[in-house]
Amino acid sequence: MPDLVSLTVDDRVVQVPSNTGLVEAALAAGVEIPVFCYEPRLGAPIGACRMCLVEIEGIPKLQAGCTLTAIDGMVVRTAATSAKAADGQESTLEFILVNHPLDCPVCDKGGECPLQDLTFRYGPGRTRMTFPKVTFDKPIPVSPLIALDRERCILCYRCTRFSEEVAEDGLLIARNRGARSEIATFEDEPYRSVFSGNVIELCPVGALTSSMYRFDARPWEIQNVPTVCTGCATGCNVTATIREGKVKRILSRNHAEIDRGWLCDKGRFTYPHLLARDRITAPLQRGPKGLKEVSWDEALDAAEEMLREAEGAIVTALSGSETTEIAYALGRLLRGGVGAHSAVLPEATSDALEAFRLPLSAIAEAELVVVVGDDPVVERAPIVDLWLKEARRRGAEVVACSPTGTVQVAPGGSAAFCQGISAAGNELGQRLRNADRAVLVWSGPGGGGGARIAELAHELGFEEKPGCGAFHLPVTPNGRAVAAAWSASADADETRPETISVLVVSGEDAAADPGVRALAEQAERVIVVTMFHELVGGWADLILPATGALERDGTTMNLEGRLQRLRRAVAPPCPDELAWISKLAARFDVEISPHASAVFAELSEHLFQDLSMDEIGLRAALPSRTAYEAPAPAAQPASVPEHGATELRLQRYRALISGPAVERVRELEFQRPEREVEISAVDARQRGISSGDPVLVRSNGTSIELRARVNRRLVEGIARVAEEHAADLHAVVEVVKA
């Protein structure tokens, strides 16, 4: 129980825990202290805008309330009861409005603008400024995603503090001094950070706006639908703004334990893919002249026929981006209806982690965090990267054990590295054992979906310590619940058919997987459920249109193991998956509801102790920990490929800003991974390569030209390339100057 202090705000006495900020303390007393620059998520208050001026008894000068903390016996007067404070606030507003244009009617922020509101409530109502305002060129792009209108900027430094202190990208800055100060990027290069969109929400005026949303909708003609982002497995809580049946923007809906109100640009800006030109809205069937549109009845007839003829020789490939309900319904149809028990499942998170469950926000409170794995955290679960940064700022030690980490571990070496930590006498292991608040994170392939990190946590005794936990960062948003739902949908063991008669591919991730492609080569027929034509047009026999997450009702489970609710924000341009699965299932005498809530009720019985959808609520709770169960032992790690002295091992990683949806949003183009190969300083020197040089990356007859980037942090012997640029390169490559 923290100490309580008692203070008086505008004659109201209130008790708050010591160290409470004065703005929050006043709120507890029912008094609003108006603010612009204050935003506790951005670090220490800066006291810049002076909107929050209050009178404190015993201090002659007005004080910026936002910079103070409540002290026992403090007597505070705001504008409501102090003429001096009121004058202070009026002064600040007058100064702010000196340069702020009064273009509210054409400003995107109009109607939801803190400056507009506060001017209305506290403002002088007129200006004595008779000189021309500072004016600037009309809005300039800070990136293809964000427009900056410098005239409207009130220099609260929220955006630059976000860049500097939260995203820690150092790309959006204030330049010049005094009245010439302005927000800018270096040489007007685009603000290229996967977190860039947050500055739009942080800006208290209409200075930073979304280029996609600009002039598109007015706040009073929109609806807001609370749902969850499925861009990655973090499961950030979002609000979709809808106008005339279309998604107009995505905003954060601040779940303090998951995302703290931050979103990445993938989650915020990929929604236009729903309207992509090559979106499939009707079923397509392969005929003698290629694919052609067919009616739903024809499509279902065809599907029924294929499935019947297959006599169970069916393999289903799931993406891990399905809702739990779709995966379950598909299972009921295919497993229950035609005995198709064989599946290629997305990488599932190990259940063993449930014994070490923590909210993501616990990372920020940790003293010691150890991250292992080949992939950069930001590419797998960007918000987790922000939590790690916050932990570091709060004084935690964050040990990154990876190819670019503070402790360099070559790709594929993470599992062995974990074993090393748990070995007796390991210094890091000892510190982890001694810590009260330590967190382990697995970020990369292999490792049994976090099983290796769970074993480590177990050996370190984490289940006894409520402040210690472990996370796995999976590549797919709902892989864990999809696998569980598939498995719960029937009671039979998996049998791999000798020959594949029908391959059912669900979703883009599965369709893009090289393993699934290989199966498709073997399969006689392929049914694909997908949103876009391009990926599967060449090899699918029957394509059924898929919906996007913003068009779905249902549930999804994030990487913490928290089940969250998706709410349909817009109607899909085609019947949704549950609708046709239900119909098709009926043909095989399997009864499955077309409604997500009913499907959930059915599966919840097996998986979630009869939890009801309503109980999940707007901000889902985290289930409690379960007892530790040892996971399956590690498979023999694939042997490290042999390579000669002049060769490098190729490390591919899947970039966050990639994939079919992203590729369909022109504005996100600049955020996609550069066409580059990263190599260590030593390897670069040996080859006479400097950053920016064009180089050839070659293996077994494949040769790709990429730009070199020398990464001083990268381990030697590695060439790192984003998946989408690595094409058919093999595991061992040569890098030479082009």
Added chain:
Amino acid sequence: MTQIYERIQELRRKYPQSRSAVMDALRLAQTEHGGWLPPEALREVADALDVTPAYCHSIASFYDMYHLEPVGKHMVEVCTNLSCALAGAQAVLDAFAHELGVRPGETTDDGEMTLRAIECAGGCGRAPVVVVDHVYHEPLRPEDVPGLLQELRGRE
């Protein structure tokens, strides 16, 4: 470039936290780049200090002594703050402007001299103060201007 990288590593060691070296590093880079900081100079400093070029720009643009535009080989700075103004600084500034054929803030066409007015240089007791290539000339009278410029031009 690698040389500047190494020298900046040395500057970093002067401080408990390496960011503190940014001002020294920018000064060094400015000297190396002929008195101003082109974008590539900011990139070099950023690389050597593990910060972004944008960060370096935000610092450099805050302080008066970093130049983000090209400057002349010699820098002539005339203080025009109160004490110098009371002692006739404007006449000195005018004399320079006349001799050089430029306005304050400009560089001569031959790229030899940049003329600037500056705020108080801390020489108020020997006003008017003129600072030439970081060396104080105090006091400097309008009649001294031609001689000083001649001497400067003759200098290598």
Added chain:
Amino acid sequence: MDANNPILLMAGTQEHDLTRLDEYRAVGGYKALERARALEPQAVMDEISAATLRGRGGAGFPMGRKASLLAKGTGKPTYLVINADESEPGAFKDRDVLRMTPHRLIEGCLITAHGIGSKSVFIYIRGEYAHEFDVMRDALEDARTAGLLGGVTIVLHRGAGAYICGEETALLESLEGQRGQPRPRPPFPPVNGLYGAPTQINNVSTIALVPKIIELGAAEFSKIGVPSAPGTAVFSLSGNVAEPGNYERQLGTTLRELIYDVAGGIAGGRELKAVIPGGSSVPVLTPAEIDTPMDYDSIQAAGSFFGSAAIIVVDDRCCMVQLALRAEQFYMHESCGKCTPCRVGTRWLVQLLTKIEEGRGDRSDLDLLEGVCDRMLGKSLCALGDFAVYPVASYLEKYRGEFEAHVDGHGCPFGGASSIEGTFAPSDQHAPNLAETVHA
């Protein structure tokens, strides 16, 4: 030492080259350090407190009291930071300490470091002081070679042209490699200063007086000056005096003595019009007020501030509206841009003053000028916002007739003959149109 005219800070600089270690030692240099190191740290600080050494950087806060606020047991190092950013218009006293008696400052640093238990000292020297930096660097090297540092690291840090970096928290930001913008206080530097650690910050002249306090003892030191502010100050006299320069005198010497007896009176035998006693940032005094003794309390009672003891003397040829405008151009140029009232207000004041000076104003503009000053005063994050108001508000108050003559006569009553007519301010070359209209 002349009892009537004690010289402490600059002692020996007339006769010796005190930049040389041997000469500084010859005048008793580093003896105080030896004596202090033989004392318990607390005893050193007690002596400084007993001497009521008030900060020479502007605010006049007692150094000993400041040190007593240093947070203890934080597990972090304690830092000593010396403010050698001296950029206040009219001030040039610290420069003489740096270039003429660098060892006195180093000795003061080492004694203070011993007193507060600090192992690292940072001296923030304004970037323009290139020669002074070199002198300090060489002196420091000599002190190091002579084994005087005793395990203390002294880092010389160079500024790069920003008046605001004289403000102590902006200075810390700048020292940390950030834009020099002030931090909100609390937390105050003694609790949360450089790199988040407890930090003592003092002006060059404050610290350079410390060896003399140890040498003389607090009791002797306190006999000099006035009881509320013992000791001497180096007064920087500039502007229209016959013999401008730095003069070390006891605190409590009157402005009249300083101007007429010390600096030879008004140059060319002209009339005194105005005196700015503490650097451009303090309210102006009229000739009727020059019998005020120059010490913190007396000058404050007279409605101004001691500031940095930089006395700018203005004769009757100067237009006060032009003087206010030129001063305000400085504050507009130096405002860091962090807080609203200062960033916006300084520009607005420049616009208004320009309009009045050019004869385009009317009486309501004078009220507005006053109104904008009121709105700024006491509202900004650091004192620069107030400094930017004092010249304008006080010139307007005390020379209102001259302002009225500008608006009533639609032009400057000096008709182009003011002594500072047409003075070009750097703000114009940085953003030529800033004050007027637009920038892109």
